[in-house]
Amino acid sequence: METNDGVAATGDAAADSPVPPAPESPAFAEVPEEVHGPLPVAELHLHIEGTLEPGLIFDLAERNGIQLPYADLDELRSRYEFTDLQSFLDLYYANMAVLRTKQDFADMTRAYLARAALAGVRHAEIMLDPQAHLSRGVALETCVNGVASVLAVSEEEFGISTLLIAAFLRDLTEDAALEVLEKLLAMNAPIAGIGLDSAEVGNPPAKFERLFARAKDAGLRRTAHAGEEGPPSYIIDALDLLDVERIDHGIRCMEDPDLVERLVQELTPLTVCPLSNVRLRAVDTLADHPLPAMLAAGLNVSVNSDDPAYFGGYVDDNFAQLKSVIGLSEFDCVRMAANSIRSSFASEERKSELLAELAASGH
Numbered sequence: 001m002e003t004n005d006g007v008a009a010t011g012d013a014a015a016d017s018p019v020p021p022a023p024e025s026p027a028f029a030e031v032p033e034e035v036h037g038p039l040p041v042a043e044l045h046l047h048i049e050g051t052l053e054p055g056l057i058f059d060l061a062e063r064n065g066i067q068l069p070y071a072d073l074d075e076l077r078s079r080y081e082f083t084d085l086q087s088f089l090d091l092y093y094a095n096m097a098v099l100r101t102k103q104d105f106a107d108m109t110r111a112y113l114a115r116a117a118l119a120g121v122r123h124a125e126i127m128l129d130p131q132a133h134l135s136r137g138v139a140l141e142t143c144v145n146g147v148a149s150v151l152a153v154s155e156e157e158f159g160i161s162t163l164l165i166a167a168f169l170r171d172l173t174e175d176a177a178l179e180v181l182e183k184l185l186a187m188n189a190p191i192a193g194i195g196l197d198s199a200e201v202g203n204p205p206a207k208f209e210r211l212f213a214r215a216k217d218a219g220l221r222r223t224a225h226a227g228e229e230g231p232p233s234y235i236i237d238a239l240d241l242l243d244v245e246r247i248d249h250g251i252r253c254m255e256d257p258d259l260v261e262r263l264v265q266e267l268t269p270l271t272v273c274p275l276s277n278v279r280l281r282a283v284d285t286l287a288d289h290p291l292p293a294m295l296a297a298g299l300n301v302s303v304n305s306d307d308p309a310y311f312g313g314y315v316d317d318n319f320a321q322l323k324s325v326i327g328l329s330e331f332d333c334v335r336m337a338a339n340s341i342r343s344s345f346a347s348e349e350r351k352s353e354l355l356a357e358l359a360a361s362g363h
């Protein structure tokens with residue numbers, strides 16, 4: 001029997017032998033990100049319609065026989081240059097035209113959860129804008145049940161526990177919002193809470209006192225966008241007049257030291273969205289973002305993606321840019337991950353589970 005070349009055999013055997021770690025191996029805390037996996041977080045500020053990626057917009061348009069006003073993906077992508085909140089909202093509402101059926105809402109939700117799982121999201125509280133669909137002739141059942149049908153299986157399929165938040169458009173009337181809330185309650189919609197979004201300036205919290213009182217009365221959790229483009233007084237009024245449990249954005253609190261002191265004292269959660277703030281020109285650049293100052297002040301801040309398909313990234317992209325551009329420390333990232341879990345509307349049991357997972361994650 002002929003033998004193989006002995007030189008090659010010797011080389012293979014050497015490669016298989018266990019090699020002791022070199023003394024200069026990095027300490028565990030310095031092991032690259034891929035080894036730990038992504039930071040486990042709760043995403044608390046996410047508009048499901050803002051996860052509609054350009055590719056899915058074209059796919060849904062084709063499926064529904066809708067003619068888009070863009071020749072191709074590149075032309076659509078060229079529109080993603082915003083000067084302020086309203087310039088974004090115009091495109092955000094226009095692109096919703098492709099969402100017609102329950103399946104469309106389900107597909108959008110599934111695509112978000114698949115991407116969010118890769119980003120480290122372990123719990124998500126997802127806002128849906130029912131009024132933006134009702135005004136286009138899409139029934140409440142279609143949008144709510146389309147999203148909810150996927151959220152019902154999110155834990156098994158994606159490892160992400162989820163809650164649904166019905167957000168109301170503040171540029172419409174309070175009566176219009178109340179009418180939709182009553183319908184949601186009457187149909188026993190699986191919503192955990194309500195939110196308040198859309199054009200902020202000129203639409204103060206005081207406009208929605210009855211809506212939030214009704215929601216509280218119905219046992220719903222409450223959050224509202226405030227202090228994104230609007231003044232610090234909108235944050236104060238959201239707390240005092242709407243009795244919200246979280247503030248979405250809230251970055252303009254930094255203009256009012258007394259308000260900062262109150263928010264720190266009351267541990268009020270602020271769901272900050274750094275890449276969104278840059279894209280909507282609430283701040284000039286990420287380097288100018290108040291997040292480091294908010295952390296230094298002791299505010300209860302978390303990192304969220306808001307409308308990730310429009311603002312250049314999901315929650316992992318937000319963390320990555322905060323680290324690379326403003327040098328945010330791993331310690332601060334872990335602190336904000338813990339804040340996100342503690343500030344969620346999840347059960348105490350789920351929060352404990354996620355905090356234990358965070359502690360064991362190696363971050």
Ligand code: HPA
Binds near residue numbers: 050276306307
């Ligand atoms: N602000 C207000 N309304 C919104 C946003 C936002 O960032 N995204 C979707 N609706």
Ligand code: ZN
Binds near residue numbers: 045046047225248306
């Ligand atoms: Zn938002």
